[in-house]
Each structure stands twice: as C-alpha cells, then as structure tokens.
Amino acid sequence: MRYILSMLAIAVLAVGISLYWISRPTLVSAAPPPPISATTLDQLPKERKGQVLIYGAYGFTGTGISELASEYGISPVLAGRNESKLKPLADSLGYDYVVLPLENNHNNLVKVLKHFEIVLHIAGPYTYTAKSMLDAVVEAGTHYVDLTGENHVIQAELDRDEEFRRANIMVMPAVGYDVVPTDCLNVYVADKISQPTQLTVIINGSYTAADGAQTSRGTLKSGLEMLGRPLLKRENGKMVAMATPELIHRNENGREQTLLQIPWADMITSYISTGIPNIEVFQVQDGQLPKWLLRVAQADAGRRVLGWMIDNFAPEGPSPDAQENRQTRIVSTVSNAIGETASAALITPEAYVLTFHSTLIIAQRVIDGQWEPGFQTVGAVYGPDLVLEVPGVSRTDL
Ligand SMILES: NC(=O)c1ccc[n+]([C@@H]2O[C@H](COP(=O)([O-])OP(=O)(O)OC[C@H]3O[C@@H](n4cnc5c(N)ncnc54)[C@H](OP(=O)(O)O)[C@@H]3O)[C@@H](O)[C@H]2O)c1
Numbered sequence: 161m162r163y164i165l166s167m168l169a170i171a172v173l174a175v176g177i178s179l180y181w182i183s184r185p186t187l188v189s190a191a192p193p194p195p196i197s198a199t200t201l202d203q204l205p206k207e208r209k210g211q212v213l214i215y216g217a218y219g220f221t222g223t224g225i226s227e228l229a230s231e232y233g234i235s236p237v238l239a240g241r242n243e244s245k246l247k248p249l250a251d252s253l254g255y256d257y258v259v260l261p262l263e264n265n266h267n268n269l270v271k272v273l274k275h276f277e278i279v280l281h282i283a284g285p286y287t288y289t290a291k292s293m294l295d296a297v298v299e300a301g302t303h304y305v306d307l308t309g310e311n312h313v314i315q316a317e318l319d320r321d322e323e324f325r326r327a328n329i330m331v332m333p334a335v336g337y338d339v340v341p342t343d344c345l346n347v348y349v350a351d352k353i354s355q356p357t358q359l360t361v362i363i364n365g366s367y368t369a370a371d372g373a374q375t376s377r378g379t380l381k382s383g384l385e386m387l388g389r390p391l392l393k394r395e396n397g398k399m400v401a402m403a404t405p406e407l408i409h410r411n412e413n414g415r416e417q418t419l420l421q422i423p424w425a426d427m428i429t430s431y432i433s434t435g436i437p438n439i440e441v442f443q444v445q446d447g448q449l450p451k452w453l454l455r456v457a458q459a460d461a462g463r464r465v466l467g468w469m470i471d472n473f474a475p476e477g478p479s480p481d482a483q484e485n486r487q488t489r490i491v492s493t494v495s496n497a498i499g500e501t502a503s504a505a506l507i508t509p510e511a512y513v514l515t516f517h518s519t520l521i522i523a524q525r526v527i528d529g530q531w532e533p534g535f536q537t538v539g540a541v542y543g544p545d546l547v548l549e550v551p552g553v554s555r556t557d558l
Contacts (some may be wrong), residue, residue: 161429162431163303163507164294164323171384176501189259190397191264192264192265193261193264193265193268195267196260196267196268196271198271199274200258200554201271201272201275202273203256204237204258204272204276205237205275205276205277205472206238206510208274208275208276208277209276209277209527210237210277210304210527211237211274211275211276211278212229212234212235212237212276212277212278212279212280212514212523213225213237213239213258213273213275213278213279213280213302214229214236214237214239214242214279214280214282214283215239215240215260215279215280215282215283215293215534216281216282216283216289217236217239217240217249217250217257217282218238218240218242218245218246218249219240219256219282219283219376219378220376220377220378220476220477220512221282221336221376221378221477221512221515221516222238222240222282222283222308224512224515224516225280225282225373225515225516225519225520226249226253226255226519227516227519228516229520230253231520232520232521232523232524234520234524234527235255235525236255236280237255237257237258237275237276237354238253238255238256238258239252239257239258239259239260239528240259240260240283241259241260241261241262241271242259245388246259246262251267255443257350258272258408259359259525260272262283262291262293262397263533265292265479266295266296266299267387267537269292269293269295269296269300270296270299270300271299271525273296273300273302274300274301274302275301276300276419276526277302277303277363277526277527278302278303278304278523278526278527279293279297279302279303279304280305280519280523281293281304281305281306281307281308281369282306282307282519284306284307284308284310284378284379284381284382285310285378285381285382285385286306286308286310286313286382287310287312287313287382288315289310290306290316290317291316291410293306293410294317294320294331295427296340297327297329298320298323298324298327298329299327300325301328303329303526303531304331305331305332305333305335305519305522305523305526306330306331306334306335307331307335307336307338307492307515308334308382308425309334309336309338309339309379309382309386309402309424310382310385310386311386311388311389311392311399311425311427311428312385312386313333314333314334314428314429315399315428317331317333317426317535318432318538319533320535321534322422322534324333324533324534325533325534326445327407327533328533329533329557330526330532330534330536331534331535331536332508332535332536332537332541333535334425334429334537334538335486335518335519335522336358336420336511336514336515336518336519337508337512337514337515338424338425339424339425339426339429339502339537339538340425340514340518340522340546340550341490341508341514341518341547341549341553342361342363342424342426342430342535343426343430343433343491343539343547344506344508344538344539344540344542344543344544344546344547344548345361345486345504345505345544345547345555346359346361346426346430346433346436346492346494346537346539347430347434347448347540347543348492348493348504348544348555349492349493349502349504350433350434350494352494352502352504353494353495353496353500353501353502354496354500356436356494356495356496356502357436357437357495357496357497358436358438358494358495358496359426359430359434359436359438359440359491359492359493359494360439360441360442360492360493360494361424361426361430361439361440361441361442361490361491361492362419362437362441362442362443362444362490362491362492363387363424363441363442363443363444363488363489363490363556364443364444364489364490365443365444365486365488365490365511366444366486366488367487367488367489368485368486368487369486370478370481370482370484370485370486370510371479371481371482372475372478372479372481372482373474373475373476373477373478373479373482374478374482374486374511375477375478376469376472376476376477376478376512377431377475377476377477380470380474381467381470381471383402384457384463384466384467384470384544385463386423386452386465387457387458388457388458388459388460389437391404391405391423391429391538392423393421393423393427393439393440394427394428394431394437394438394439394440394540395437395438396437396438396492396504397428397431397437402421404492405420405421406420406421407419407420407421409443413440415443418444418445419442419443419444419445420443420445421440421441421442422442422443423441424439424443425439426439426441427441427477428527429538429539430537430539432537432540433537433539433540434533436494446513451554453466468558477512478511478512482510483510483512483513484509484510485510486511487507487508487509487510487552488509488510488511488514489505489506489507489508490505490506490508491503491504491505491558492505503557503558504555504556504558505555505556505558506547506553506554506555507552507553507556508547508550508553509550509551509552509553512517512549513552513555514552517549517550517551518546518547519552521546521549522538522542522546525542530542530554
C-alpha cells in the first residue's frame with residue numbers, strides 16, 4: 161500500500177513538473193511602476209488617524225479580514241497588486257482601493273502609507289513581501305502588523321528593532337492563529353511559576369474535526385519557505401538547528417496520537433514575551449510528512465514547482481463549513497529548575513476565523529493608542545487575556 165501511495169505521489173509530482181514547465185511564467189525583472197497619480201493620492205484619507213490599509217486584501221485571509229472589518233468599526237482602504245482581483249472585492253464591500261505592487265515601488269508605497277495610521281500586511285509568503293513593506297513603513301511612519309509564521313522573517317524584523325523605534329512605529333508580526341493564541345497562553349502559564357526554564361506547546365488543529373482543507377494556498381507556500389530552511393528550536397536562549405524534528409507517540413483519552421515538533425513562531429515571539437530559554441512546539445499529527453516532500457522543498461527549483469502546484473491544484477482555504485465547525489486546542493506547559501510545573505489549555509475557533517478576528521482586534525488597539533514603539537510581540541504588549549476577546553475562545557487551567 162505504502163509503495164502504491166509513493167508511486168502515486170511521484171506520478172503526481174512528475175505531472176506537476178511537466179505542467180509547470182509548459183506554463184511557467186517567464187522571469188523578467190519588474191520595471192519600476194510609474195509614480196502614483198495625484199488623483200489617486202487625493203482620494204486617500206486626508207487625516208491618517210484611525211485609518212487602516214489592508215494590503216493583500218483579496219487573498220483568502222485578506223478577504224476574510226476585509227469582510228469582518230466593519231464589525232470592529234474599521235473602514236479600511238483595500239490594497240494589492242492586481243486590480244482585477246482587488247476592484248470586485250472593494251466594490252462588493254463598499255471600500256476604496258489602491259493598486260500598489262510591492263516590488264521596486266518604494267516611493268509609491270511611502271506616498272500611500274503616509275495616509276494611514278496602520279497597515280495590515282496580509283500578503284505572503286513574507287519571505288518575498290515583508291522587506292519592501294517594512295522599508296516603506298519606516299519612512300512613512302505607519303504602524304505595521306503581519307501574519308508571518310516564517311521564523312527567518314520574524315528574526316529579520318527583530319533585527320530592525322532599533323530602526324522601528326527611531327521611526328516611532330510598532331512592528332508586530334504574527335497577529336493571526338500563529339501566534340496570538342499560543343503567545344497569550346504562554347504568557348499566562350509563565351506567570352504561574354517562578355523563573356520558568358522550559359515551555360512546551362502542543363497544538364491540535366483539528367480538535368473538533370471538520371472536513372476540508374486546513375490551510376490556505378498562502379499558508380502552504382509560506383510553509384514551503386520554512387521547509388526549505390534549517391529547522392530551528394529554542395535551546396538555552398539560542399536558536400539551534402535540529403537534525404530532524406522530534407516525534408512523540410502518545411495515547412490521549414484512548415486514541416493513539418503522534419506529536420511532530422514544528423518550527424512555530426513561538427520560539428522567537430514567546431522567547432521575547434516570556435524570556436523562557438527553552439521552547440518546543442508540537443503539532444498533533446494524523447499522518448507523517450513524506451520524506452521526499454522535504455527533499456523537494458529544500459531545493460529552490462523544487463519549491464517553485466510545489467508552489468505552482470499549490471496555486472493550481474490546492475483549495476483556496478478551509479470551506480465555510482470547516483470554518484464554522486472546526487475547533488483547535490492548544491496546551492502550554494511550563495516547568496522550572498525546582499520542579500514546579502503549570503499547564504493551561506485554550507479551545508479556539510478554526511484557525512483562519514481566529515486570524516480574521518485577532519488581526520482586527522489588534523488593529524483596533526493600535527488605533528486606540530495602545531502600541532509600543534519597535535518590534536513587539538502580542539503577549540508582551542497586550543497580555544494573556546487578549547485572545548479571550550476572540551469569539552469562541554475559552555481557557556482552562558489544567
Ligand atoms: N499566522 C497565521 O496564523 C496566518 C493565518 C492566515 C494567513 N497567514 C499568512 O498570510 C499570508 C496570506 O495568506 P492567504 O491565506 O491570504 O493566502 P492567499 O490566498 O494565497 O493570498 C496571498 C495574497 O498575497 C498576495 N501576494 C503574494 N505575493 C505577493 C507579492 N510579491 N506582491 C504583492 N502581493 C503578493 C497575493 O496577491 P496575488 O494574488 O496578486 O499574488 C494575495 O493577495 C500567507 O503568508 C499565510 O501564511 C498566516
């Protein structure tokens with residue numbers, strides 16, 4: 161059976177490579193777009209206070225956030241690089257929009273961002289989209305939040321902390337499912353014992369199972385960027401490479417489970433929020449990641465082919481039914497040198513639904529003047545209870 165499945169996977173990959181090769185985009189370096197017109201700039205908000213720009217608004221997650229914005233009293237301007245995808249969304253929601261490529265477009269980005277208090281940067285993989293937006297927010301003096309879970313991107317943002325402080329802006333990565341619930345829960349349990357030295361987080365993304373995709377295309381492609389880099393974990397305060405992710409087999413309430421160690425952003429963000437020097441994150445896993453996939457993802461060309469296959473064959477994201485019915489459970493446990501431990505659990509709604517809400521809750525906080533200059537983490541600035549503001553989230557001490 162395993163042999164047949166492997167052969168099937170190889171056949172699918174071979175077909176994918178052939179199709180990718182036939183229809184691959186020609187790589188040309190983008191010429192700088194022309195200066196943005198005075199008419200377009202004139203239509204943007206005159207006074208930046210309270211104004212929100214959603215960049216990447218027409219992606220799966222950007223659409224969810226744009227659709228929910230009014231419930232949080234936010235009337236955003238929508239942005240992205242493709243007018244044919246942006247305009248229908250903006251028209252259907254009754255918001256203004258601005259077409260704005262990221263590549264080679266620094267001056268236009270700055271001119272637009274100067275009209276906004278905060279940008280919700282929802283375009284990823286952030287490996288390719290974060291830097292140009294960050295360069296622009298620094299010059300424009302605009303607060304920035306994103307949804308990256310790509311550790312190398314978060315580290316690059318952390319490395320620019322001083323620059324963000326000088327610009328008097330807050331840069332807060334990972335304001336979605338990765339890492340709002342875990343970071344808040346980690347801060348909560350860390351406060352329960354003195355000087356915690358070890359933090360272990362276990363994420364069950366399908367605690368209440370529901371059919372259909374668990375992730376969007378953007379998340380799958382961002383995941384590829386992480387698979388293509390060394391797998392890191394937090395050990396004695398340092399990020400160290402793991403040869404292979406740890407696997408733990410356990411029996412939970414009579415069900416066999418495999419826990420797979422994953423490079424969740426907590427290893428950077430919760431290190432900052434809690435100061436705990438050893439952090440491990442595991443995901444409850446149904447199947448195993450095929451080894452060949454890891455090998456393909458580690459080559460640039462392999463990632464391009466897999467990315468193309470995701471764009472063309474993967475579902476856009478979880479269905480409305482899965483968004484409504486799937487729940488996740490997160491358990492965080494801390495311990496210290498004298499043997500004290502503490503644990504707590506969160507039940508959350510489906511990961512994208514949580515992301516739509518958490519992004520807007522944080523945007524609203526910033527508009528209300530609750531922000532700190534520099535690189536910041538959710539748990540450190542807003543505390544453990546922020547996640548409880550997301551509808552459907554509950555916390556229990558274990
Ligand atoms: N932390 C979390 O829990 C969490 C939750 C949800 C999403 N995310 C992350 O958020 C990102 C977006 O996710 P999604 O679900 O919306 O994915 P998606 O449906 O694939 O949408 C991706 C969006 O990014 C835009 N984009 C990609 N590359 C771009 C570039 N070089 N310049 C300008 N725009 C670019 C796309 O525009 P085009 O269509 O024009 O390419 C599209 O609007 C991903 O990185 C994902 O991992 C994180």
